Amino acid sequence: xxxxxxxxxxxxxxxxxxxxxxxxxxxxxxxxxxxxxxxxxxxxxxxxxxxxxxxxxxxxxxxxxxxxxxxxxxxxxxxxxxxxxxxxxxxxxxxxxxxxxxxxxxxxxxxxxxxxxxxxxxxxxxxxxxxxxxxxxxxxxxxxxxxxxxxxxxxxxxxxxxxxxxxxxxxxxxxxxxxxxxxxxxxxxxxxxxxxxxxxxxxxxxxxxxxxxxxxxxxxxxxxxxxxxxxxxxxxxxxxxxxxxxxxxxxxxxxxxxxxxxxxxxxxxxxxxxxxxxxxxxxxxxxxxxxxxxxxxxxxxxxxxxxxxxxxxxxxxxxxxxxxxxxxxxxxxxxxxxxxxxxxxxxxxxxxxxxxxxxxxxxxxxxxxxxxxxxxxxxxx
Numbered sequence: 001x002x003x004x005x006x007x008x009x010x011x012x013x014x015x016x017x018x019x020x021x022x023x024x025x026x027x028x029x030x031x032x033x034x035x036x037x038x039x040x041x042x043x044x045x046x047x048x049x050x051x052x053x054x055x056x057x058x059x060x061x062x063x064x065x066x067x068x069x070x071x072x073x074x075x076x077x078x079x080x081x082x083x084x085x086x087x088x089x090x091x092x093x094x095x096x097x098x099x100x101x102x103x104x105x106x107x108x109x110x111x112x113x114x115x116x117x118x119x120x121x122x123x124x125x126x127x128x129x130x131x132x133x134x135x136x137x138x139x140x141x142x143x144x145x146x147x148x149x150x151x152x153x154x155x156x157x158x159x160x161x162x163x164x165x166x167x168x169x170x171x172x173x174x175x176x177x178x179x180x181x182x183x184x185x186x187x188x189x190x191x192x193x194x195x196x197x198x199x200x201x202x203x204x205x206x207x208x209x210x211x212x213x214x215x216x217x218x219x220x221x222x223x224x225x226x227x228x229x230x231x232x233x234x235x236x237x238x239x240x241x242x243x244x245x246x247x248x249x250x251x252x253x254x255x256x257x258x259x260x261x262x263x264x265x266x267x268x269x270x271x272x273x274x275x276x277x278x279x280x281x282x283x284x285x286x287x288x289x290x291x292x293x294x295x296x297x298x299x300x301x302x303x304x305x306x307x308x309x310x311x312x313x314x315x316x317x318x319x320x321x322x323x324x325x326x327x328x329x330x331x332x333x334x335x336x337x338x339x340x341x342x343x344x345x346x347x348x349x350x351x352x353x354x355x356x357x358x359x360x361x362x363x364x365x366x367x368x369x370x371x372x373x374x375x376x377x378x379x380x381x
Contacts, residue, residue, distance in 0.1 A: 001373060002027045004055075004086035006097045008034045008063045010048065012261055013114075013169055013285070017090075019049040020362050029084055031055040033073060033097060034063045055080060061096070067131035070100045078104050087373050092143070093117040095131040102138025108372035111139035111153075115282025115304070116206065118144075118152040132156060141372045143365060145169055145283040148303040165368040168283040170358030176265045176292035178345060183266045185256065195334040196227045198271035198295075200264070200286045201278060203234030208277030208300070208321065210236070213243045215277065215318075215326035220252060222327075223334055228253045229271060231264075268293040272341075273333035279320055281305065283356075292352040294345030296336065298329035314347045 003026050007014050010032050021028045030048055036057050048054060057080065059073045077100055081089075091101040092112025101109050122132040136142070136157035142164045144150050150166055153159060182188050197216070201207040212230075220226045230240070230253055244253050259267055268274070274290030274297040281287075281304045290297055291308065297315035299305045309315045316329035336344070 001369060002029075002085065002087045003369070004029050004031060004081070004084055004089045005052075006031045006033070006089055006091040006101060008032065008061065008093065008096050010035065015049060016169070016358070018052045022049055022051040024366055027053075029053045029055050029086065031057065031080065033057070033059075033061045033070075033100075036060060055084070063096075065096070067095050067099050067127055070096050071103065074100060074103055077101075081106055088369055090143075093121075094135045095121055095128050098135040098139070099131040102135045105138070108140040108376055109138060110141045110143055110368070110372060111135055112143045113145075113149050113153060113282070115145065115149055116280050118149050119280045119282070119304075120206075122152065122156075140375075141165070141368050143167075143368070146304045146307055148307075149282050163368070163371070165365045167361040167364050168288060168356045169285050170356045170361050171285075171288050171292045171352055172358050173353075173360075176268060176289045176352075177349070178269060178294040180269055181266055182270045183256075183263060186254070186270070188270055191227070193225055194227045195223070195225045195273070196229055196271045197273050197275050197330065197333075198229045198231065198268060198290070199275045200231045200259075200267075200289075201276050202232055203230075203236040203240050205236065206279055207234075208279055209234070209240060210243075211277040211321055211323050211326060212275060213240065214323035215275075215330060216253070217243075217247050217249065218323055218327040219330040219334075220249070223331065226252065226330065226334060228275075229267060230255050231257075231259050231267060233257060264289070265293065268295065271295055273298060273330070274315075275326070275330065276300065277318070277320075277326055278302075283307065288352055288356045291348035292356075294349050296333050296341065296344045296348070298326060298333055308351065314344050314351065 005028055018028060030052050057076055059076050061070050061073050088108050089101050089106050090110045091097040093114050094117040098111040121128055133156055136153055142153055142159050144166050145168050203209045216228050244250055268290055274295045276299045278300055283304055299309055300320050301317035311317045316332055318325040318329045
């Protein structure tokens, strides 16, 4: 099958999809509308999986642009469709790449939601609401990762469950587990009494980095054993470092920067609990990675997280935006007995193994591809 995979970035998540599609024997073209030449314009880009062909193009649309900006790329996109003649277009996010593919009138079109595009962006204003409607009503099928996103999509367009592939982006079996090496950069035996918390979310308001810092400050003031491993970076980096300095937390908050995917499992193993204050999420990959490592988790009380976390059983749910609520969750995680911690570890590893195995779940998407290409019908409005 000839697949045009249309996105606005070459993230690790996209590479995982591309790699799977190639391994399944498909011909795959990758169109990154935000970056026509990753080799020269995206420093540190390790390239695409072997066999994926990058589509060259002149127009560039910055990630996160308004739908009206995408419309300017429509003539070139239509020309690319005529040239490539794909059997199927796999496009997302909803109000960007999927919207453009729907405007082009291409079928079969698989619309991909990355979570926040439907849970947040669809409600920004009338322009984004209209783009959401056009994309979903032009879709032949939908790929999503949780019930909350599926329900949101079906409230806009009558996409039947038979045309939806719902699967968490998932964890590769054996990649994240409690057993294995720890990062060599830190002396993990220096503070045997420490209770280490880990967060791997981007330093952005959407992910509640401000709430996270205040929650840790409050919790640390009552329990000096707490340590925070704050991986990654983001647009709020200056704010993050200023907060750490102003509150005298530099000795207990570790900020190692972006961690290579191959090294990430070791950092999870070094932690005793996982923390995410995201205001909105689909199924969070980092949450699943933490659970696969056997960590108890403290996460925002939103619908997508409730699909994975039962408060008090395998982690704790905290009120969105409430540093006090998250601090309370951190105290509970830090107070676990060894027996309680071991029980949660087993429970979370089992949940991920049964429900979030990437290799076992991915065939659902391949099956939907086959259905859409065979039927080639437009979904009803």
